[in-house]
Amino acid sequence: MRPHGRASVSSRSPQAFAICDRCGFLYNHSRLQWQFDFAGASLINKRILVCDPCNDTPQNQLRAIIISADPVPIQNPRTQDYATAETDFITISEATVYDPFTGIPIPTTTKIVNEDGTFPNTQVVGPPIGLDQNAIMPLNGTVEYGVILSPLSVISTGTRTVTMTFSSAHGLATDDQVAVNGLSNNNADGFYSVTVGSATQFSYQANVDIPADSLLQSTTLVKTALVGLPYNYAQIPQTGI
Numbered sequence: 001m002r003p004h005g006r007a008s009v010s011s012r013s014p015q016a017f018a019i020c021d022r023c024g025f026l027y028n029h030s031r032l033q034w035q036f037d038f039a040g041a042s043l044i045n046k047r048i049l050v051c052d053p054c055n056d057t058p059q060n061q062l063r064a065i066i067i068s069a070d071p072v073p074i075q076n077p078r079t080q081d082y083a084t085a086e087t088d089f090i091t092i093s094e095a096t097v098y099d100p101f102t103g104i105p106i107p108t109t110t111k112i113v114n115e116d117g118t119f120p121n122t123q124v125v126g127p128p129i130g131l132d133q134n135a136i137m138p139l140n141g142t143v144e145y146g147v148i149l150s151p152l153s154v155i156s157t158g159t160r161t162v163t164m165t166f167s168s169a170h171g172l173a174t175d176d177q178v179a180v181n182g183l184s185n186n187n188a189d190g191f192y193s194v195t196v197g198s199a200t201q202f203s204y205q206a207n208v209d210i211p212a213d214s215l216l217q218s219t220t221l222v223k224t225a226l227v228g229l230p231y232n233y234a235q236i237p238q239t240g241i
Contacts, residue, residue, distance in 0.1 A: 006051070007031075022054035038063040083231075128227070128236055131191045133179040136225050149222040154183060158212035160238075162188050163203040164222070172202055175234050177227055182219035185210050191227055193235035207238045 005026030007017050018029035032049040035056065041064045097106045136146040151164040164170075172178070174196045181189050192204035227236055 018049065020051040020054055021048040022050045025051065027051050040064045041066055128191060128238075131179070131227060133181050133221065133223060133225075136179060136223060140226055143226075145224050145226050147224045149178065149224065151216060151220070151222060153214065154188075154216040154220065156185070156188065156210035156213055156215055159209055160206045161203050162206055162210060162215065163197070163201065166200045169199040170202060172196060172224070177225045177236060178204070179223045179225040180204075181221045182217055183215040184213065184217050185215055188215055190238075191225055191236055192238060205238050 004017070007026050007028045008015070016029040017026055018032055019025070020027055020032060022035075029049075032051060033055055035046045035048045035050050035054075036043045036058055037046055037056070038044075038058045038060065039062060043058055098104065099106060138144060138146050149164075149166065149170055152167050153163075153165045155163050155165075157163070172194055175193050176196075177191060177193050179191050183189055187208050188206050188210050190206070192206075194202040194204050196202045229236065
């Protein structure tokens, strides 16, 4: 037996030569093997014959992820009704009330329902507390907060409405939130949801009437913000005291 390339030649046990489909070197055909790789959940034959050094380990990144079946659901489940649990229902708390037609007493646990079928929430009184302009969350996903806005003017109309005007687009949409500090009237400072009037103007509602005046000062600082809201609220509550 003598070598010929990477193949062996034997007059007593002759074997066919073959070329590796990957590296191109000469081997005995019997030393070549099929290349397998993942496709889906199983291995497939790539239909190329390769030598041992060229035979790659199947690539797991090409393998389908097999997710196990969902657990079998239980009989008679008792799941939490989060919408009901998060709603602050208003109930009758007066002395026993009697139905005017039947004379039957109405239980004090009876929930008050609006005409549209929704449940009224208890009134939130006063501006939100515990918020700090210096502690605004800077990033939510890919959206940045704490971005400084520079108004040209901040005007009170003599009501609760405060209007800010900018020299360029402020980039906010209605119900977006801002943190305001350093106005000439501190009652207009705080965290607010805005109502956009135009690309360069928005307004917000303070919790008390603000005398008509220009509120902008050199100390005024306005930042974008994101405050978690109570269930079913679209805006930061701002109600009169």
